[in-house]
Amino acid sequence: MSQVEDSVAGNGVLSDLGGKSYQELHKPSSEFASRDEYLSHELQIMQPKRWRPNLPFKDYRFEFEDTIPAMAGTIGKIVMVGAMAAAFAAPLGLGEAFVLENVRYEMIIAGIIVLLLSGFLLPTSNLAGTHGPLIPLIPIVVAAGGHPLAFGVLIGVFGIILALFKGGSLMARLTSNGVAGGLLLYLGFVGTIGQVKNMIAWAEGIGLPHIAFVIIIATIVMYALLEHWQKRWLAVPIGCTLAGLLAFALGAPFEFKTAPGLPPMNPMYWWGENTGWTLGLPDLKAFIVVFPFAVLAVAMWSPDCLGHQVFQKISYPPRSERTYMNIDDTMVGCSVRQIAGSVMGGANFTSSWGTYIVPAAIAKRPIPAGAVLTAVFCIIAAIWGYPMDLAIWQPVLSTALIVAVFVPLLEAGMEMTRKGKTTQSAAIVVFASALVNPVFGWSLTMLLDNLGLIGDKQRSRDLGLSGRVIIPLVGFIILCLSMGLVGMFPGVPALLPQFRV
Template sequence: MKKENQNSYKEKRKKAHEFESREAYLNHELEIMKFRRWRIHLPFRDFNIELEDWVPALAATIGKVVMVTAMVAVFATQFGLSPEFVAENVRYELLIAGGIFVLLFSAILNPNANLAGTHGPMIPLIPIIAAAGGHPLALGILIGVFGLALSITKGGSKLMKLTGVGVRGGLLIYLGAVGLLSQITKLEAWASSGDIGYVSFAVIGITILIYAYLAKINKRWLAIPLCSAIAGIVAFALGADFAFTTKPGLPHMNPMWWWGEDTGWQLGLPNVGHFIAVIPFAILAVAMWSPDYLGHRVFQELNYPKKAKNVLMDVDDTMTVASVRQMIGTALGGGNIASSWGTYMIPAAIAKRPIPGGAVLTALLCVLASVFGYPMDLAMWEPVLRVALIVGVFLPLLEAGMQMVRKHKDSLSAGTCIFACAFVNPVFGWAFTMLLDNLGLIGDSERAAELSWKEKLIIPGAMFIVCVVSLALVGQLPGIPGIF
């Protein structure tokens, strides 16, 4: 029986030429796969690696370099560390967390768990964390502990089920629109600083045309590699400067070097005071996970066939993987704060691919980028970076949110969510609107009537209180000074 279960995918699998279209083949692949939690999975026995898997792998590698660089650079600025430290730490994260950890957990042990990426919303809080006397190692350990507690109690999946369609749509629309405008603004600022403002206009203009055409022919999964490549070529052809500067090599592999008093972070090991200082930030980081994970799972639900239930991302298992990755990665010396890997999941869902195939390729590309160094320079170049994030993350987020808000009652919840997000931030907006929606004060009153009081008030209310208190402690509520 065990052998039959292991070989069921191989037995049900058909070759691509047996289907009328490539999409039909990819849908069939999703429908016949069935992953087993915390068991060994192998390529070509339990899943296949297709051409489409290269798309999320490329997008994830670019996103990894970009996001980890942004996060470590802010840490380095606060602690007076050099740009060489940033490059070394990013290379370390790519090798250990982006390569080995991804391959082990999301490709082999649990393909229903999304890859552990970077927690972008935490980047603006890093200066506050440092000013409060926080220590990166203490922060990473506590995030891992709190995350494991939430995943073990199945809190992540419960919160996902309690988030109505309108709230989901509003959250995605807000994140997509704000992110899109931010990336365009940053690209324009980069071009203007080099007195080549016309480059940003040309790059964005061509990107719009290519993306629109790919959407028309149902090939949006090609958007990241194609648009990024063309953006880089166009920018270089129009006079933008680019040079490879990161040489091949390996990072320091000794954790004690990273956490030494005169080496690496130059902070030494944390004490009790450091752990106390980062408690509210660790709570807030984990509280932010649920809306983030929710958005990534939605993309699978929108793009996968209805029968493909067995390959959907498991929110609780993803939290477990992110928590373990956070503790191990930080203990080894990495400066990343983990979350669900959006620049992987979104293009993977659009390309109709499950998690493990692209995870294998992502691990390979991250290791190669770390060892060779030069690909890091290319991924971090402004035209490539901004266009990859626009077409790979923010435009799909915006489109997915708009697809979800079809009914008038859902649009009311979505509008309130967008308003609340703009007033404070997406964490507050999600928690506040979920509470109102579940109480039936906005949105679908029939849905609210079917919920128990625990689902209406107790769980959403507790989540709202946790989010508000955490935001207040770290000074993220408008007009209210933070304690830390």
């Protein structure tokens, strides 16, 4: 990665390009024997520039394949921000109108920031999405007196500090294939099972339990056929369309409810005493309460980013390393987006955008073009309103998440654990993650793996003292302390009294 980082930080041109620009090296798709060869060539000739303008058609092009991750990312964004806003609204006594308006507000904020950063200034920064693992912790934060503005600002500050010290890429380098593969397997399996259960519960709730079975079977057959035809990147639009049409044809109720419009755009409305959140501005206590959660949230970024980068590594052709998502740049993008969004009044807490980057990697597309389309789709959905209703309809939602994120996670995990001494580490990650959470599983197994107790012993010897012992041990202790403070260990009371049940 050092060669790639140096080239991106410098003039963006590697020796294998002969000093020519992207425009000079670009060829029309008609000159290639297959679409796959054309897309691979596009990745190999791109020269992303950090903190300098990257312009459409000059530094990258738009392709039909970019619409697929953009669509998947928009659907995932609506769903995840809705879940995040609802998790805050319930304990604060805020109604459905608050959730809807804040989601629309966040979609516009996300669109503008994604356009500026991932589409223009930081083309190797993955889009800043939503931090799903934080959702179950939000009621605890609210009950203890935490404030969403304090929470968001601290996450952004800690994220910038970690990125400046290149902590994210360091942790990625210290994570073996076995540890990373096991983490992907766990996340993919748990996510797939969860969405299947959600689909079944939805079908039973409307009195048509057979619909879930029909949709899931159809999705499996569709995915297998697309895999056979090497068109798996089409799984999101075809899967969502198929699921929606089948559900409606079999009698599932659906109607559009969200009319076109704009949410309140004034941050003072959202942070007023009697409007928006009805919380006013945070005090010092609010920052103290959310401190351990903010540390934990940023600590979760490294395994998240690592898992997403893996898809590019296994999908992109050789000599396309310049276009890999840069983990530290992604953390900068997430931090900037978090601070800006929280100050403006949004309910989102961010992390690397999985529902975008996974299908983008499968489709062999770089980040910036799809980022621009995602930004446009998010803003259109927020203002138009009706697409938001369709995206959160359970059959469409579950199908999108299964085929765009969770099944590809399983595939990538199995791919990473095929070779070398990886199965022990992978199994321990799954075991430890099931005990507490994926952050605990990742940090514990990375420590054991780097110490040479499991996995590849030669790799452990090559890491040196800091990589083998000091960094993994310090990281594990910090994470365990953060989790212990807020009571995340099963059966162990929280160290801080205000978090004890």
